[in-house]
Amino acid sequence: MINVSLPDGSIRSLEDGATVLDLAKSIGPGLAKAAVAGKVADRLVDVSHHLEDGDAVAILTKKDPEALEILRHSAAHLMADAILRLFPKAQLTIGPVVQDGFYYDIYLPEGKLTPDDFEPIEREMAQIAKAGLPFSRCEVRDDADENFARYKGIDGGANKFKLEIVEGVKGRDEVLSFYKHGDFIDLCRGPHVPDTGFLKNVKLTRVAGAYWRGDAQREQLTRVYGTAFFTKEDLKEYLDLIEEAKKRDHRVLGENLELFTFSEEAPGFPFFLPRGATLFNSLQDYMRSLLRSRGYQEVRTPLILSESLWHTSGHYDNYMENMFFTKLKLRDEKQAEVIHDNVDEERPMAVKPMNCPGHLVLYRSKTHSHNEFPLRIAEMGLVHRREMSGVRHGLFRVQAFTQDDAHHFCTPDQIADEVRMLIQFFKDVYSAFDLNDVRIELSTRPEKRIGDDAIWDRAEGALKAALDAASIEYQINEGDGAFYGPKIDFHIRDVLKRSWQCGTIQMDFSMPSRFGLTYVGADGQRHTPVMIHRACYGSLERFMGIIIENYAAKFPTWLAPLQIQVLPVSEKFNDYAIATTNRLRAAGLRAETNLKDDRVGYKIRLASLQKIPYALVVGEKEVNNGTVNVRSRDRGELGEMAFDAFVSEVGREAQPPNTGAAPSTQAAA
DSSP, X not given: OEEEEOXXXXXEEEOTTOBHHHHHHHHOHHHHHHOOEEEETTEEEOTTOBOOTTOBEEEEOTTSHHHHHHHHHHHHHHHHHHHHHHOTTOEEOOOOEETTEEEEEEEOSSSOOOGGGHHHHHHHHHHHHHHTOBOXXXXXXXXXXXXXXXXXXXXXXXXXXXXXHXXXXXXXXXXXXXXXXXXXXXXXXXXXXXXXXXXXXXEEEEEEEEEGGGOTTSOEEEEEEEEEOSSHHHHHHHHHHHHHHHHHOHHHHHHHTTSEEOOTTSTTOOEEOHHHHHHHHHHHHHHHHHHHHTTOEEOOOOSEEEHHHHHHHSHHHHHGGGOEEOOEEEEOSSOTTOEEEEEOOSSOEEEOSOSHHHHHHHHHTSOOBGXXXXXXXXXXXXXXXXXXXXTOBTTTBOSEEEEEEEEEEEOGGGHHHHHHHHHHHHHHHHHHTTOOEEEEXXXXXXXXXXXXXXXXXXXXXXXXXXXXXXXXXXXXXXTOSBTTBOEEEEXXXXXXXXXXXXXXXXXXXSHHHHTTOOEEOTTSOEEOOEEEEEEEEEEHHHHHHHHHHHHTTOOOTTTOSSOEEEEESSGGGHHHHHHHHHHHHHTTOOEEEOOOSSOHHHHHHHHHHTTOSEEEEEOHHHHHHTEEEEXXXXXXXXXXXXXXXXXXXXXXXXXXXXXXXXXXXXXXX
């Protein structure tokens, strides 16, 4: 007999060789039927896993977050099996779980796979799921093993990608483990659901291109995405959100509402149209108003800096592939038509991918005292980073973007207060955009980094202590820190339940030392300051894309690029409409007049499609009474109102949260 412990501390006695499923059966038939997998000493295992005496065991059901990932990984195998049945010449590579689903990268030596193929693939998947084929694990010690031979032969026997994967596993001296269901077998660590009967609520979602190992010089693959849920209700809810997300796609809304555009003349560089520029500037202005009230000093630093500076900061060694470098071109002295490229310069230059080195140079330009601390330096800094064409995505992934960047220089004993202030500051900002679901992660030292372990211990300890002292809940994200220090990342969830990583607070004990920064302490001696990197929006462009989709471009009045449109009933009332628009502008509101020769009903409809918060209709009655007839995007028809009353009411909505009074109603008539 063996004894195992359960999460509630109770002990269960089982027969030797008992499995996780046997344990579930001993507790009750309902749990045995619901069991998806097990967790033994924090290691996820199949329900067929054999237990040992003294094991601490948890049985996972669909209520556990890990169970959904296991389901989706199993669904990736299901999809691969179905694809091979319909595309026998396809070659499988890898099929991991990703946020909201899974994908499988497939090499197609001929032909192609498109969304038109989803329906027959899903029918095949449904048949495999209906069969309830058990997932079974097998470990291979010898290449001559029957299971290894089946694995190599499952997609033709000449899959070089599989051989590369296998060699990698062997090189790490790891066990080759495979999972079978029916005639299908694939290399996999597992675990998996008990059988394919769990996989009845699976849906393929899209197809994309990919490169083997993410290398553009390697083979191009077809990446098929899908998702899976335990219930059809959860799947339907997710698919409804996907459809809603398509309607909210910031790239489509951005073009339709004339906010921004892209051009092949500048791939990955957004062009902001007038309304988009207004929205962008509103984001900047709002942030600036909050920075001023918190004692920040705004600066400007050059876009291009000496390449040697990036060696000092560590960016060259850790970030070179993502940087843009300047190139000197010269005409040949004897042949003017001959141009020499990449001429060596006495001082080669690089376009900044980050603002921090410029702020370090500014700090170093004068002597500082501890009495100045905490010293908060901010910049709406334009940075450039190379991004492969395959990963660029509207405003979410561009090659030039503006950071609401800032750096705090402080003493070690000021760290906790600065971090607490920043956490509350960031939450206040996100709530202003109706983004109130915020999750915090502490990201620790990455493999590629600068500074010794002692510095990293100190930096990670400082952030952890600040979070703990403020009783803030957070999760540890191992190995995802910046190359110069650990960080606190803010993940915000929008109305479609999607998570976005925006804000960051990064602790840096290395770069100030590398740049030779000092301050005069209370003891009269020179010390190295602590540097805190921080950004709240992160990228203004990306944050703009997020809020476009979060609001479906129906921005609150204070944020709307155009707040009011004045619509004359006919050209006879154009002068009154123009005068009304001018009075609105004088009151500090963003307004325009639609003077097109269209029926007023069409103008109202157009204003609604453009998601303008207010449309003011003016005709003979309004001219005689000196009023406006108000239609609200959100509240419907409000009727006739005196001009000053309208400005007083809408003016309050037109002000950013907690930044000032409403516009004046004493505008010139």
